[in-house]
Amino acid sequence: GAVVSQHPSWVICKSGTSVKIECRSLDFQATTMFWYRQFPKQSLMLMATSNEGSKATYEQGVEKDKFLINHASLTLSTLTVTSAHPEDSSFYICRARDRGSTEAFFGQGTRLTVV
Amino acid sequence: QKEVEQDPGPLSVPEGAIVSLNCTYSNSAFQYFMWYRQYSRKGPELLMYTYSSGNKEDGRFTAQVDKSSKYISLFIRDSQPSDSATYLCAMSLYSSASKIIFGSGTRLSIRP
Numbered sequence: 001g002a003v004v005s006q007h008p009s010w011v012i013c014k015s016g017t018s019v020k021i022e023c024r025s026l027d028f029q030a031t032t033m034f035w036y037r038q039f040p041k042q043s044l045m046l047m048a049t050s051n052e053g054s055k056a057t058y059e060q061g062v063e064k065d066k067f068l069i070n071h072a073s074l075t076l077s078t079l080t081v082t083s084a085h086p087e088d089s090s091f092y093i094c095r096a097r098d099r100g101s102t103e104a105f106f107g108q109g110t111r112l113t114v115v
Numbered sequence: 116q117k118e119v120e121q122d123p124g125p126l127s128v129p130e131g132a133i134v135s136l137n138c139t140y141s142n143s144a145f146q147y148f149m150w151y152r153q154y155s156r157k158g159p160e161l162l163m164y165t166y167s168s169g170n171k172e173d174g175r176f177t178a179q180v181d182k183s184s185k186y187i188s189l190f191i192r193d194s195q196p197s198d199s200a201t202y203l204c205a206m207s208l209y210s211s212a213s214k215i216i217f218g219s220g221t222r223l224s225i226r227p
Contacts, residue, residue: 006158034214041123043203043219044159093158097212104212106158 002028004096006107013084013114021079021110023094030096033077034104035069038091050077074099084114118142121204121218129226134191138204138218141185145206148180149215150189153201162202163189164211194225 003026013019023033032051036044048069050056056069068080077096081088091111097104121138128134136150147166151159163178165171165187171178177190187206191198204218 032212041222043121043217046214046216049214091156102210102212106160109156109158111156 002026002096002098002103002105004030004094004105004107006094006110008110009108010111011113013112015085015114016083018080018082019084019112021081021092021094021112023077023079023096023107025075025096025098025105028096028101029074029099030077031074031099032097032104033069033071034095034097035067035077035079036093036095038093038109040091044093047079081112084112086114088112089114117219118216119204119206119218122221123219125222125224127224127226128194130194130196132194132225134189134194134198134223134225136189136191136202136204136221136223138187139185140187140206142206142208143182143185144208145216147207147209147211147215148178148187149205149207149211150176150178151203151205151217153203153220155201159203161211196225196227199224 005024035047038044047062048056048058050071058064071077093109094107119140150163153159168180168182175192179188201220203220205215207215
């Protein structure tokens with residue numbers, strides 16, 4: 001099956017610093033990337049949708065200047081959490097849509113802890 | 116009102132029991148219905164995917180969609196301890212690969 005590699009799987013950072021999370025589609029071209037956030041014991045909440053080469057579309061209530069999304073190629077998308085604060089601690093997961101099919105696949109997730 | 120409602124549980128049943136998981140939704144335009152399984156600290160994996168109303172069976176899993184009642188179910192037969200996980204229902208307007216809305220997830224525990 002198709003693989004989406006998300007890195008890092010976990011990260012701890014100091015408050016005020018920025019963290020970059022990468023998602024790579026290993027054996028397919030990802031035309032669309034969805035980024036989700038999941039707080040403990042809660043569901044996945046869509047943060048933004050990005051199409052390769054275009055600006056991301058953010059969901060209501062998600063700060064685009066704080067959560068920077070880049071989707072410069074068909075195999076790589078990044079989410080940068082800028083000036084992270086403890087309330088940004090969460091599980092971040094990407095989901096990549098396969099250009100050649102009607103399927104989309106999740107990455108393994110990144111657990112971010114801001115101290 | 117949330118677009119998708121799901122009882123968070125936890126739900127604990129003995130091994131071998133039939134498990135019933137359910138979701139209700141408010142947007143009648145949803146056409147694609149999915150069930151995901153998520154183990155702790157992992158990304159969700161797609162279990163079942165159904166278009167419109169009806170039943171779909173895959174091994175021990177059966178998905179049901181009743182669009183008239185805006186109600187979907189997942190049944191697990193002969194439940195195993197390895198089925199212990201959080202189960203998330205999800206729905207989409209256009210396809211299973213487009214923007215999908217998740218339920219809150221039900222934590223399921225199968226007791227040996």
